[in-house]
Amino acid sequence: MMIQTKLSLPQHYDPNYAYPLILCNDGNLQHLYTCKEKAILVGLLPENRLKDYTPWQAEATRAGAENFGGQADEYHNELFNNVLPELQSRYSIDTNKIIYGGYSLGGLAAVYSLYRTNIPSAVFSICGSFWYPEFVNFCKENPVINQNASVYLCNGKTEGIHHDNILDTAPQCAEEVHTLIHEKLNDITSVFDDFGHHENLTNRYKALSDWLEKQL
Numbered sequence: 001m002m003i004q005t006k007l008s009l010p011q012h013y014d015p016n017y018a019y020p021l022i023l024c025n026d027g028n029l030q031h032l033y034t035c036k037e038k039a040i041l042v043g044l045l046p047e048n049r050l051k052d053y054t055p056w057q058a059e060a061t062r063a064g065a066e067n068f069g070g071q072a073d074e075y076h077n078e079l080f081n082n083v084l085p086e087l088q089s090r091y092s093i094d095t096n097k098i099i100y101g102g103y104s105l106g107g108l109a110a111v112y113s114l115y116r117t118n119i120p121s122a123v124f125s126i127c128g129s130f131w132y133p134e135f136v137n138f139c140k141e142n143p144v145i146n147q148n149a150s151v152y153l154c155n156g157k158t159e160g161i162h163h164d165n166i167l168d169t170a171p172q173c174a175e176e177v178h179t180l181i182h183e184k185l186n187d188i189t190s191v192f193d194d195f196g197h198h199e200n201l202t203n204r205y206k207a208l209s210d211w212l213e214k215q216l
Contacts, residue, residue, distance in 0.1 A: 001047065001071070001078045008041040009091070018094040020216045021087065023079070023120075025053065025102025025109060031205040038216045039099075040091055044083075046075065053105035055112045058133045061165050068132075072109050073116065080119050097121050099215055101152070104197070105129050111153070111177070114146045114185075115139075122215045124152040126204050127159060127197050130177040131170040139177055144184040152211045153178050154191040154204055161196060170197070 006027050010019065020039040022032060027043025035041065046052035051069025058068040087093060100120040101110045107125030114123055115138070123146070130136065155178070160170035178190045189211055193200055 001074050003078055003083050004045040005083065006043040006045065008036050010037045015092050018092050020097035020099065021093045022212065023100045025106030028103060032209060034209040035212050035216065040093060042087065044079065049105055053109040054132065061167055072112050075109065076113055076116055080117055097216065099212065101125055103127055108132055114144050114149060115142050116145060118146040118148065120146065120149060122150040124208060126154045126208060127156060128153065130173040131160065131166055133166065136173050136176045139180045147185065149185065150187040150215060151181060151185055152189045152208060153181065154207065156195040156197060156199065157192055158195060159197045
């Protein structure tokens with residue numbers, strides 16, 4: 001498995017200073033510009049997000065679409081055991097401030113990582129796809145390994161509203177996952193807005209950036 005990366009170093013990068021590291025699924029670094037002088041930003045580009053960001057195999061949500069491949073464990077193994085050490089060998093990184101997150105399926109993968117590794121100090125998810133088959137039950141039945149993580153969760157109350165498939169359960173599933181993680185961790189920020197999956201991006205990322213700056 002290969003994960004391509006795109007890197008943003010602070011303009012006045014100093015190798016004698018240990019920087020926080022922000023790892024962002026799908027490589028959406030443009031939304032994190034307010035953090036770019038305080039942290040090393042790394043965009044993660046998967047081979048196939050329908051495989052790499054999903055925790056187990058599941059059928060596609062619509063006929064003719066590609067099924068979900070369920071390779072998140074392999075993806076995280078590559079990320080934390082190969083990509084991260086390579087970054088640490090090249091750049092000055094504060095190992096106590098490794099932040100990992102994403103949007104949609106990228107947010108699902110980030111939250112799933114809470115149950116698999118304690119490497120990130122903070123995890124964020126915007127519009128995480130918590131409707132994913134059996135994910136709510138997984139969160140109920142499994143312990144969170146990353147007990148010391150700070151977590152930021154944002155979902156929209158009208159996500160999936162125009163779908164007539166499993167996606168229309170998105171708000172209910174998000175509410176359950178937020179509650180379950182809130183019960184298992186001490187430092188969680190839970191946000192619900194009134195918008196759909198692809199809406200209100202500017203404000204969502206602004207709120208995320210405010211939270212991120214407190215983690216840096």
